[in-house]
Amino acid sequence: MKNLSIDPERLWDDLMETAKIGGTPKGGICRLTLTELDREVRDWFKTRATALGCTVTVDDMGNMFARSAGQRADIPPIGMGSHLDTQPTGGKFDGTLGVLAALEALRTLREAGYETFAPIEVINWTNEEGARFAPAMIASGVFAGVFTHDWAAARADRSGETFGAALEKIGYRGPEPCGQHKLSAFFELHIEQGPYLEAEGKDIGVVTGVQAMRWYEVTVTGQDTHAGTTPMPRRHDALLAAARLVQVVNAAACKHPGAVGTVGLLEVKPGAPNVVPGEVFFMIDMRDPDPAVLDNMENAIAATADKIAAELGVAIAIKNIWSQPPQPFDADCIAAVREAARVSDFTTRDMISGAGHDAAYVARVAPSAMIFVPCKDGISHNEAEYSSKEQCAAGAQVLLQAVLDYDRRLAERYGR
Numbered sequence: 488m489k490n491l492s493i494d495p496e497r498l499w500d501d502l503m504e505t506a507k508i509g510g511t512p513k514g515g516i517c518r519l520t521l522t523e524l525d526r527e528v529r530d531w532f533k534t535r536a537t538a539l540g541c542t543v544t545v546d547d548m549g550n551m552f553a554r555s556a557g558q559r560a561d562i563p564p565i566g567m568g569s570h571l572d573t574q575p576t577g578g579k580f581d582g583t584l585g586v587l588a589a590l591e592a593l594r595t596l597r598e599a600g601y602e603t604f605a606p607i608e609v610i611n612w613t614n615e616e617g618a619r620f621a622p623a624m625i626a627s628g629v630f631a632g633v634f635t636h637d638w639a640a641a642r643a644d645r646s647g648e649t650f651g652a653a654l655e656k657i658g659y660r661g662p663e664p665c666g667q668h669k670l671s672a673f674f675e676l677h678i679e680q681g682p683y684l685e686a687e688g689k690d691i692g693v694v695t696g697v698q699a700m701r702w703y704e705v706t707v708t709g710q711d712t713h714a715g716t717t718p719m720p721r722r723h724d725a726l727l728a729a730a731r732l733v734q735v736v737n738a739a740a741c742k743h744p745g746a747v748g749t750v751g752l753l754e755v756k757p758g759a760p761n762v763v764p765g766e767v768f769f770m771i772d773m774r775d776p777d778p779a780v781l782d783n784m785e786n787a788i789a790a791t792a793d794k795i796a797a798e799l800g801v802a803i804a805i806k807n808i809w810s811q812p813p814q815p816f817d818a819d820c821i822a823a824v825r826e827a828a829r830v831s832d833f834t835t836r837d838m839i840s841g842a843g844h845d846a847a848y849v850a851r852v853a854p855s856a857m858i859f860v861p862c863k864d865g866i867s868h869n870e871a872e873y874s875s876k877e878q879c880a881a882g883a884q885v886l887l888q889a890v891l892d893y894d895r896r897l898a899e900r901y902g903r
């Protein structure tokens with residue numbers, strides 16, 4: 488089935504057009520989930536999908552499903568997609584490529600008059616990034632039964648607004664209870680967000696699974712006092728303790744090859760130049776393919792935190808708010824991606840995803856796999872993030888072929 492080809496120009500035009508919604512002066516996108524800008528890009532997506540003859544439904548977590556009918560209406564659709572929200576200083580490709588490439592793949596099918604066996608759906612998952620509402624991938628998490636709807640809807644951003652209220656405000660709380668939507672399979676195209684494909688000159692990453700991840704909230708409580716009159720020995724400086732802990736997180740990760748540990752969010756209170764910080768809140772992100780390594784890092788951090796707390800006379804509370812075990816992808820879906828790359832004459836490399844993705848949760852309830860394309864210097868979650876037109880097109884082509892391959896497998900299974 489090599490005759491169906493996606494249109495690289497059309498895909499690129501869509502990427503550049505949607506990049507204007509929340510576009511930043513440095514060429515990135517700031518399109519935080521459930522904001523007015525998110526509503527705008529959702530409207531864009533809905534309009535385009537409807538024009539292709541899709542029926543767009545929305546569940547009560549704001550997940551969008553643009554469905555194109557197949558020969559059999561009684562079989563759950565094959566889904567393909569990703570997310571349209573971005574980090575505060577995000578790039579043009581993270582997430583967006585997966586949704587727009589899926590749209591382009593569907594457009595290619597419609598224009599060719601190709602009728603699939605199963606229905607096909609383009610999916611936009613809500614709040615993949617977790618930048619505004621923690622944790623990340625919250626809506627695909629509810630979809631997979633990892634979180635309850637009510638718990639997720641009650642998550643608040645740092646200003647106190649809840650996910651549920653924000654979803655309501657932009658008009659994207661649909662009637663369908665999240666998680667009741669069945670899928671025959673799910674394919675997600677994404678930029679690699681790492682350096683391997685580019686460094687090895689490979690076109691396509693065949694993603695066989697996602698590594699284990701954990702998030703922690705840390706609150707350090709000291710005492711806010713006058714910066715001019717409080718002698719150094721009498722201070723209980725919460726930020727000093729936090730600074731030392733940040734180093735501990737880094738050291739714990741460096742001890743294990745392949746492991747990563749990051750503090751990317753930190754808030755200092757009361758936040759005045761002449762006040763010794765009395766309270767600091769920060770978050771830790773740790774990842775490794777092996778959960779035992781994460782246990783080891785967690786224990787090392789906790790033990791050193793106790794020492795730092797005693798030394799500086801502060802209290803340190805560390806709370807694990809999110810744990811994801813390693814998630815292997817489905818063998819048939821992986822085979823479909825591999826075959827798709829082969830028929831398209833692309834070079835491939837098997838890989839484990841270092842980043843979390845919606846597909847990792849969806850994989851718990853439907854056979855899933857991911858396709859990676861290279862991105863320049865492995866840079867992502869950054870306004871400089873870049874994949875070329877050709878790289879984006881290669882990913883979209885493999886996505887299309889993988890879905891068709893899987894559709895053929897389904898047709899055989901159901902005896903057409």
Ligand SMILES: [Zn+2]
Pocket residue numbers: 570581582615677
């Ligand atoms: Zn992403």
